[in-house]
Amino acid sequence: MPNEICCRARNAPSVCSALFPVKLLGFLCALLAPATILVAAERPNVVIFLADDQGWGDLSVSGNRNLNTPNIDSLARDGATFERFYVCPVCSPTRAEFLTGRYAQRGGVYSTSRGGERLDLDEKTIAQYFQQAGYATGAFGKWHNGLQSPYHPNDRGFSEYYGFCSGHWGSYFDPQLERNGELVAGEGYITDDLTTKAIEFVQRSKGEPFLCYLPYCTPHSPMQVPDQWYEKFDGAEIEMRHLNKSRESLPMTRAALAMCENIDFNVGRMLSKLDELGIADETIVIYFSDNGPNSYRWNGGMKGRKGSVDEGGVRVPFFIRWPGHIDSGLKVDRIAGAIDLLPTLADLCELSMNTDHQIDGRSLKPLLLEENSTWPDRSLVxxxxxxxxxxxxxxxxxxxxxxxxxxxxxxxxxxxxxxxxxxxxxxxxxxxxxxxxxGFSDTNTDRPFSVGYSKSTRLPARDGMPHGKVKRSCHHPNCSFFENWVSDEASISWDIEVAEKGDYQALLDYTCRPDDVGAVLKLAAGSSAVIGQIAEAFDPPLRGAEHDRVKRQESYVKDFERVNLGTLNLPSGQAKLVLSAIKIPGTEAVDVRRVTLVKQD
Incomplete structure (x- = not known):
């Protein structure tokens, strides 16, 4: 096997450029480190689309005749396609690798929930690099690398954030989301809504360089999609199938394909807006997915799906367009991956950065812009x-x-x-x-959840542990709540680390049936405790099934009421926050969605 090989499928103008070494500092240093500032007109904008659970085969440009994705296909036509592009088998590690240019295991990401999705604080993200270089930065969608500050996207370089920080969400129609840390009501179908907010950010940022990150949450389950996209596939004959047809669920395939066509529509909305604003030629656009398909469906005959370390679980589509710089229709056969995106974009945008950490990725700029590039062989894990x-x-x-x-x-x-x-x-x-x-490991148990780094800290059920007969509404923790609190010997706990000692107002998001009103609850951490009583019933129905195209595995959702339990005085350092029941007058105490701790002045 040759050590170096020419990798381009077409010729392109030679562009003289060098990748500067990248400096990845600790969390605080990351906020303060200098970066080279160029004139805005000299730096391209960047728009990054990241699909969730979309396989390599879920696009018409990949040869799938079951659906039509003209807008995503246009990125391949007008830009470059990497034919062997690799990510992680599941969501949060891929996002961490994109953000840092490093293998996710280096950044402490070992799971997709209960804290294992959090990116270590000494990791510097692509948004921090771009923000320091004068870019406006915004992320719109599924974060999945930490909720509580300082793991939150607003703390990791994104000045604007709209979406949800969990691994999956229970409802895609008018869901509860957050904007810059504050809970808000979503507007319409989630993929449409996220794109609308991203387009508004691009409009506001015109005239200065911007980094716009659009990590969608579809076609991840629950399999929900508006009628206008589903009608085409409802009962439709599926021409191209998984090699083992007995393993394929056709209803799941139909729903996933409909969701992919909706993604394509929204990609088209953004591309049209770039044209309308006259900045398409000044904008690098990237499209890829976070892992293989979330069901057995056509994927080019590859072995494996989401969760697998085989080819079908980790090879995804990847396209990059930069008019006037990257040749139209360029095909690159060299293996590449999510770890390459930070060094590549830093190189293309001429950001000068230094790092004490090892960057695992390579800049792909030579493959994209140089006429006779050579490329040393490599391995990807x-x-x-x-x-x-x-x-x-x-x-x-x-x-x-x-x-x-x-x-x-x-x-x-x-x-x-x-x-x-x-x-x-x-x-x-x-x-x-x-x-x-x-430091390869599939567990890391000593990472409490941070409290007090921001005014308000949410501790969702996802991050807690049930004790006694309390159980989750689903074994998938991400969008779950706690239920079945039938005994005063049961409890719920969160391992926390308080940044700043002081008084914290404790708010509980609960539901309670009328016959169960009167439960007395205690919230304690160390020697500090508050006791509150549930004085009002709130018993809304579960939602979600009415929009599902396929029976879900995740929890259904419902609305929750909020009660003020009182004020805790918390010392700094680690503690166990425990919610227990002193009195259960009815059959159950309450269902619990989250505890929120609000730092008092």
Whole structure:
């Protein structure tokens, strides 16, 4: 295998540029570190679309005749396609790798919920780099790298944020979202709403360079999509199927395809706005997804789906358009991944940054802009839980130690490890070295939830632990609530770390049936405690099923009422916040969505 290889499918004008070293400082240093400031007109804008659970095969440009995605396809036509682009098997790690240019394991992301999704505070994000260089920065959608400050997107370089910080959301129609930390009511279908807010940000930011990040939450379940998109697929014949048709749920496929066409519509809205504002030629546009498809459906014959470290779980579509700079229709066959996006965009936008951390990604600028670029061979690692796979330009070594020639066997059906023992040994050695370097682990239990870094701190059910007979409304924690509080021996707890000692007003979001009014609850941390009584019933119905196209696995949702339990005096440092029931006069105490601690002046 040659050490260097020419990688371009077409010629392009030669552009002389160099990637400056990148400096990734600790959290506080990240806010203060200097960055090179260029004249606004010399720097392009950046718009990044990130789909959620959309597979490589869920686009017509990939050859899928089941749907039509002309706007996303246009990015491939008018820009570059990376034909082998890799992300993580699930959501939050991919987002962390995009944000930092580093493997997610280096940044402490080991799970998708209960704190394991949080990006370590000494990691500096792409938004912080761009913000320091004078860019307006906004994110609109699913964050999934931490809720409580200082993990919140507003603390990680995004001046504007609208969306939700959890891993999935329970309702896509008029859902409760947040704007810059404040809970607000969403407006209409979530993908349409997020795009509208992003377009408004772009309109406000015209005249200065901007970084606009649009991490959608579709086609992730629940499988909800407006009628105008679903009608085409309702009962439709699905021409292109998963190789194992018995594993494919056609209702799920139809719903996912409808959601993908809605995404395409919204991508078109943004592209049209860039044209209308006259800034399309000054804007880099990127589109990719966070992992493989969330069901068994057509995906080009690749093995694996979401959650798998095989090809189908980690290979996704990737397109980048920059008119006048990147050749139209350029196809790049070199392997690349989410870890490459920060160094690439920093290079293209001429941001000068230094780092004490190792950047795992490479700038893809030579592949995009240089006429006769050379590109050293590389390996990319995919990991989730205890499973690890490694991909080179030609081979994949899977989690079981099986070796596949991905050029001649893209479906991973023929293990060649016996006949290629030298290659298999080398890749196994690389995996072990990678595990040691990144501190590979599928658990990390000593990370309490931060309180007091902002005026108000929300502690949702997702981040708590039930005790006794209390249980979650669903085993998927992200958008769940606690229910079945039938015993005064039960409780709910949150491990917290208080940044600043002082008084904190304690607010509880609850529901309670009329027959259960009167429950007396105690909220305590250390020697400080408050006691409050539920004096009013609030028993709204569950929502969500009325919009589902496929029966969901996640929790349904409902509205919650808020009660002030009183004021806690909290010392700084770690503590266990415990919500318990002193008295349950009815069958149950309350259902709990969250506790909010508000720092008092």
């Amino acid at each position: 995919s990991a989730w839980g205890k499973r690890v796979s490694i991909r080179t330009q030609k081979y994949r070594l899977d989690n079981e130690g099986r070796l596949f020639d991905m050029i001649n066997d893209p479906g991973q059906s023929h293990d060649i490890s016996t006949g290629s023992q030298g290659i298999a040994r080398q890749l196994k050695s690389e995996v072990e070295k990678w595990k040691q370097e990144v």
